[in-house]
Amino acid sequence: MKIVQVSTQPIAGQRPGTSGLRKKVSVFQQPHYLENFVQALFESLDDRAGQTLVLGGDGRFHNRAAVQTILRMAAAHGFAKVLVGQGGLLSTPAASAVIRKRGAYGGVVLSASHNPGGPDGDFGIKYNIGNGGPAPEKVTEAIYAGTQRITQYPIADDVADIDLSRLGEQRIGAMVVEVIDPVADHLELMRGLFDFDAMRAWFAAGNRMCYDAMCAAGGPYARAALEGALGAPAGTVINGEPLEDFGGHHPDPNPAHAEALIAIMSAADAPDFGAASDGDADRNMILGRRFVVTPSDSLAVLAANAGRVPGYRDGLKGIARSMPTSQAADRVAAALGIPCYETPTGWKFFGNLLDAGRATLCGEESYGTGSDHVREKDGLWAVLFWLNLLAATGESVEQIVRAHWARFGRNYYSRHDWEGVPTERADALMAALRARLPSLAGARFGDLLIEQADDFAYTDPVDGSVSTRQGVRLLIAGGSRVVFRLSGTGTEGATLRVYLERYESDPALHDLPPQDALGPLIDLAEQIAGIRAHTGLDAPAVIT
Ligand code: VG1
Ligand code: CO
Numbered sequence: 001m002k003i004v005q006v007s008t009q010p011i012a013g014q015r016p017g018t019s020g021l022r023k024k025v026s027v028f029q030q031p032h033y034l035e036n037f038v039q040a041l042f043e044s045l046d047d048r049a050g051q052t053l054v055l056g057g058d059g060r061f062h063n064r065a066a067v068q069t070i071l072r073m074a075a076a077h078g079f080a081k082v083l084v085g086q087g088g089l090l091s092t093p094a095a096s097a098v099i100r101k102r103g104a105y106g107g108v109v110l111s112a113s114h115n116p117g118g119p120d121g122d123f124g125i126k127y128n129i130g131n132g133g134p135a136p137e138k139v140t141e142a143i144y145a146g147t148q149r150i151t152q153y154p155i156a157d158d159v160a161d162i163d164l165s166r167l168g169e170q171r172i173g174a175m176v177v178e179v180i181d182p183v184a185d186h187l188e189l190m191r192g193l194f195d196f197d198a199m200r201a202w203f204a205a206g207n208r209m210c211y212d213a214m215c216a217a218g219g220p221y222a223r224a225a226l227e228g229a230l231g232a233p234a235g236t237v238i239n240g241e242p243l244e245d246f247g248g249h250h251p252d253p254n255p256a257h258a259e260a261l262i263a264i265m266s267a268a269d270a271p272d273f274g275a276a277s278d279g280d281a282d283r284n285m286i287l288g289r290r291f292v293v294t295p296s297d298s299l300a301v302l303a304a305n306a307g308r309v310p311g312y313r314d315g316l317k318g319i320a321r322s323m324p325t326s327q328a329a330d331r332v333a334a335a336l337g338i339p340c341y342e343t344p345t346g347w348k349f350f351g352n353l354l355d356a357g358r359a360t361l362c363g364e365e366s367y368g369t370g371s372d373h374v375r376e377k378d379g380l381w382a383v384l385f386w387l388n389l390l391a392a393t394g395e396s397v398e399q400i401v402r403a404h405w406a407r408f409g410r411n412y413y414s415r416h417d418w419e420g421v422p423t424e425r426a427d428a429l430m431a432a433l434r435a436r437l438p439s440l441a442g443a444r445f446g447d448l449l450i451e452q453a454d455d456f457a458y459t460d461p462v463d464g465s466v467s468t469r470q471g472v473r474l475l476i477a478g479g480s481r482v483v484f485r486l487s488g489t490g491t492e493g494a495t496l497r498v499y500l501e502r503y504e505s506d507p508a509l510h511d512l513p514p515q516d517a518l519g520p521l522i523d524l525a526e527q528i529a530g531i532r533a534h535t536g537l538d539a540p541a542v543i544t
Helices: 033-044 063-076 092-101 137-147 184-193 196-204 218-229 259-266 295-304 328-336 347-355 379-393 397-408 423-440 519-529 531-535
Strands: 003-007 021-024 052-057 081-089 106-110 122-128 152-156 168-172 175-180 209-212 273-277 284-288 319-322 340-343 361-364 368-371 410-421 448-455 472-476 480-486 494-504
Touching (some): 033 063, 033 152, 052 063, 063 081, 063 106, 063 152, 063 175, 081 092, 092 106, 122 137, 196 379, 209 259, 218 379, 259 284, 284 397, 295 361, 295 368, 295 397, 319 328, 319 347, 328 340, 328 397, 328 410, 347 361, 368 379, 410 423, 410 531, 423 448, 423 472, 423 494, 423 519, 423 531, 448 519, 480 519, 494 519, 494 531, 519 531
Parallel strands (some): 052 081, 052 106, 209 273, 319 340
Antiparallel strands (some): 003 152, 106 122, 410 494, 448 472
């Protein structure tokens, strides 16, 4: 193996966002773009020589080429071994599981998650540390700093591509590349948590399910678990073949982007249970027959029913949710007598709580749910958790959720995404909102009294690190909230996310259409933030 030093120079804009560095594929294809970032990453890992890395991605366009480049750079940096998913594929939760099980130093996940793929779509890269979770901010900031002072990077020059289809060991110089089954370790973990016999019996009794893998990384995992281990009929998983462009779709499991599944679950002969996962299979959407489960409710329902599932029978240590996620989980935590933590958006903020044994379940309003079994959100895990509940109770999805509302009350919830806003306009909106904050506390708008208005800041209770400016909150008397923040995962312009929540204890009022129930809050958000005037848009692009 010959190592060459390639001269390069810093490229602007390589700061990781909510979940890694995401850019258009064409940006990643520019000379040195990927290499510079990987160099800054490897350089930040002081004791990398002789270590084992995990590598894989969601299978989108550019995944395989990027895998080969990263392998050649890893060899030049003296890593002893890299575990790569077959075909370059590893879902985000599977990468987390493999890092933990194999005791790897860390892992590189190539994903832009729910963003569209293909030559004109997006690409992404993120680094996960030895606990299997996304690198915390101090690591991503060190990587970013490295990208700003880079002058050269080493790479193995005269080596053939690794055959990613062949399981087993190959070599680049002294470095071993082991191509692994991307599904096995994760499936084994699932078997240890859930009652596979009960779920198998549920299918054997004729209950039906539809899992939409959205032509993304989740397909092989869902097929192995549902159609393989659980004996569900072939065809239970649809769009199960990962495609480089996700079949032209947006692999984002929400009612707006998973239209085909919504249609199947709305039909007269709809299956009993519907689910979908995103590009890298860490998100999940849960559906009953003609019934949609809000992700925030899903977290609360899983927490309230955890005792019915083998892996959580001994109880939960705590629950953690991102700040914009509804407070439904807080009510469950209070009933269980366990803490509920509120963190900024992004899974990296859950890592310390999970490592310290303070939280067992975590969730985000953006269709992300997970637990301490890995350090990422996990789509298939959430789906199996629900399936285990259906099998254990014999109830339907709708019955379980309605019973939950009857006991805890309903947190009506919606997120409005205003997409494609010019960055300056979005920044101006947020700046104006922040400037108004001092005058909003105590202000009354019709029936709504704003009790507190602030910009969310988080102090990590484990390591004391502080993250500021994590979203503007209007906390309203009675538990309602409006939250504003800008997305940190997009690649074009800005996306304004407006999060709306209203608590309703009266069971007679648990059947309102959410947009109606939240109407006064939607009006309040417009009145205070001037969304239409600032963005120049008439309506949100996506409502979930
Ligand atoms: C979004 C979601 C956030 C999630 C993140 C990564 O971030 O809101 O909850 O953790 O995506 O998810 P943002 O900054 O765009 O709001 V994934 O499945 O795209 O890696
Ligand atoms: Co994802």
